[in-house]
Amino acid sequence: MSVCRPARCLFTKAAATTLPKATPQRCFQTSAIRQARKRRPHYPSIKADDLKLLNEAAEAEYPKYDTSETTLLAKRYTPSQIAAIQAAESAIDTRDVVTQGQQRTDPWMLPYEDDLAEVDPVIDKRPRLGPDDVPGKKSYRLANEVERDESIARIANETLAKMYPDGIPEGQTDAAQEQQFQDAIEAALSQATLDPRATYTSKNPAVLEALADSRHNAVQPDLPRLENRMARQTRQLSTEEEEDPRQKRLLQYLGWDKKKLRSIRVKTLVSHSVTNQTRMGKIRSLYYLTIAGNQDGLLGVGEGKSVEPDEGRKQSIMSAIRNMKPVPRYENRTIYGDLEVKVGATKVQLFSRPPGFGLRTQHLIFELARAAGLQDLAARTPRSRNKMNVIKATWEALTSQKLPDEIARARGKKMVDVRKVYYGGSVH
Known part of the structure; x- marks a missing residue:
């Protein structure tokens, strides 16, 4: 037994400064002990002034329902639906929506701020009404010339009233306004001429409303109603040149017009001859x-092969436009983080860069980035530089990026946590 131990026990009640310091224990863990760690709060501390500004911004952007709006809601929703709306409004903190909310900017975003009161012809399935939905007698007849002229004038006036809700411009107008007004009159008359109400008439006003309703065809109940837009597209003027059937099928497939198709940036990057034995x-x-892109988040790659040069080039152009996919862009200028994709023996590495960096890449990746609407990007191709594989690998890397909200959902975290760690601390 050591003789120092009784003395040490006697001096335990003495001052701490008089005792020698204990030998530190050896730590077998890589992380520091809890006492040595710097305690970090779970939530960032916000000053009172900033909190006041945050509350003002939340109240201005997401105001509460007043009495007049509640009465309007009561006319369109049931009491149970209104109770659900109020419960959801009280459960969601508007400050969290302001600080953590993010609105999508890609071309395929959905209208989240829609009140769902109207049917969207792209997303929703269009309802179709039958003959039983028209009350009264369903008799109709062909209109004579006088009735047809009256119907065309009435329908054209209704269309012009929708085009000019504040009234037709009067007084001195310039040449551009006059030409625009003449075009509006011509469009209104064309639409009125193609309207079924100008061809048929009935004593039952419900039948006339059904003629103008796009959900019902009172003339042929078993067939869907022919839209005026479709009639205008299928009509071909004698002065127009013969339309390419491949381009016509592409426009019908995409639902675009020729003006939107001309805005697509198209460029052939690879062309060579091949031989088949x-x-x-x-x-x-x-x-x-x-490659094809609208320079605003859409990019496509297409291939074509033919004995005739023009035919093969047209095949590749139509295929590239048809294969366009959305490219996620951070701040509409660069990619989300660094990307690396391998196709065959080719490896492409893409790196996001700060604003003003530019496109410092090789010419193939430069053309792809410019067609997709990217402005700040760096790239490396450390292995094989086959042109076809470089283009395909870059397209696959740009269209298969992981968005921050996907990463957050996979890790069970909020969007603000991922952005704070990986995207420069920007949480708005």
């Missing part, structure tokens, strides 16, 4: 690889 001999053809 058959029992009849060698058949030479030309191969084209083309």
Whole structure:
């Protein structure tokens, strides 16, 4: 037994400064002990002034329902629905919506701020009414010339009233306004001429309303109603040149018009000849690889091969436009983090860069980034630099990015946590 131990026990009640310091224990863990850690709050501390400004911004952007709005809601929703709306409004903190909310900016975003009162022809399934939905007698007849002229004038006036809700411009107008007004009159008369109410008439006003309703066809109940827009698209003027059937099918597939199709940036990056050995001999053809993009978040790659040069190029262009996919863009200028994709023996590495950096890449990736609408990007191709594989790998990397909200959901965290760690602390 050590003789120092009784002395040490006697001096336990003495001052701490008089005792020698104990030997520190050895720590077998890589992390520091809890006493040595710097305690970090779970939530960032907000000053009172900032909190006041945050409350003002939340109240201005997301105001509460007043009495007049509640009465309007009562006319359109049931009491149970109103109770559910009020419960959801009270459960969601508007300050969290302001600080953590994010609105999508990609071309395929949905209208989240829609009140769902109207049917969207793209997203929703269009309802169709039958003959039983028209009350009264369903008799109709062909209109004579006088009734047809009156109907065309009435329908044209209704269309002009929708185009000019504040009234037709009067007084001195310039040439552009006069031309615009003449075009509006011509469009209104064309639409009125194609309207079924100008061709048929009935004593039952419900039948006339059904003629103007796009959900019902009173003339042929078994067939869907022909839209005026479709009639205008299928009508071809004698002065127009013959339309390419491939382009016509593409416009019908995408639901676009020619003006929107011309805004797509198209460029052929790879073209070479290929040979196919058959029992009849060698058949030479030309191969084209083309990219297409709207310079606002859409990018596509297409291939085409034909014996005729123009035919192969048109095939690649139509294929590229048809294969366009959305490209997620951080702040509408660069990518989300660093990307690396391998196709064959080619590896492409893409790096996000700060504003003003520019596109410092090779010419193939430069054209892809410019067609997609990217402005700040750096790239490396450390392995094979085959043109076809470089283009395909870059397209796959840009269209298969992981968005911050997807990363947050996979980790069970909020969006603000991922952005704070990986995206420069920007949480708004």
